[in-house]
Each structure stands twice: as C-alpha cells, then as structure tokens.
Amino acid sequence: MGAAKFDVEDFKKEVNRRNRESTCAADVRLGGNLLLEWLLNKSESYRGFRYLNRSEVPAESLPGINSEHGVAFPLGLEFSAVYSAARTAAMFRNTDITRIEYL
Numbered sequence: 812m813g814a815a816k817f818d819v820e821d822f823k824k825e826v827n828r829r830n831r832e833s834t835c836a837a838d839v840r841l842g843g844n845l846l847l848e849w850l851l852n853k854s855e856s857y858r859g860f861r862y863l864n865r866s867e868v869p870a871e872s873l874p875g876i877n878s879e880h881g882v883a884f885p886l887g888l889e890f891s892a893v894y895s896a897a898r899t900a901a902m903f904r905n906t907d908i909t910r911i912e913y914l
Contacts, residue, residue, distance in 0.1 A: 819850050827912050834869050840909035847913060858914040868910050875910030877902050 826843045833840060851857035862875030 817850075819847075819854050819856065822850065823847055823913050830909060830911055831863060831867055832869065834872060837907055837909045844909055844911065851913070860911040860913045862906075863910040863912055867912075868907075873905060873907040873910065875906055875908065877904065877906060 826840075826847045829835075829843060830840055848857065862878070864876055864878055865874040868874050
C-alpha cells in the first residue's frame with residue numbers, strides 16, 4: 812500500500828473557512844493555524860496572510876484588524892510610512908489574532 816497523500820491547499824481552504832466563519836474558541840482556530848503554517852513552511856508554499864476585518868467574520872466575533880481592508884502581513888515599509896504607532900495600536904486593539912486568511 813502506498814503512502815497517503817495530503818493536499819495542503821485543501822487544508823488551507825478549510826482553515827481559511829474556519830477563520831472566517833467559525834464561532835468556536837480562538838484556541839481551536841489557533842491550533843489549525845499553527846498546523847497549517849508548519850505544513851506551508853515544510854512544503855515551501857507559505858505566502859503570508861492578511862487580517863480579516865469586521866465585515867468578514869461572524870457578527871458577534873472580534874475581527875483580526877480594525878480596518879475596512881484586511882492588511883497583508885508582513886507589513887511592508889509602505890505601511891510603516893503611512894501609519895503611526897498609535898494608529899497601528901488602534902487597528903489591533905480588541906481583536907482576535909486567529910481571524911486571518913492565508914494567501
């Protein structure tokens with residue numbers, strides 16, 4: 812019997828769906844995120860992530876960022892030139908770090 816195949820892209824789609832739609836505990840999403848990041852790095856297909864804004868998560872849930880647009884990570888120099896430290900802190904105040912979408 813041959814080795815079982817695992818489709819990392821399918822797993823990424825499922826993790827992204829859960830990060831968008833799930834109302835379970837953040838720790839559950841965090842476990843999926845950590846496993847996915849390991850798989851993406853191991854397969855050399857990690858391309859970063861972006862934070863989900865309030866309109867992309869369930870109504871009673873915290874967003875990944877307080878912004879109209881999800882911001883891609885890592886944040887580039889253009890981000891640091893535009894946003895002050897205070898504005899950046901406000902963008903991440905009262906947010907959920909598991910509300911991200913892997914690219």
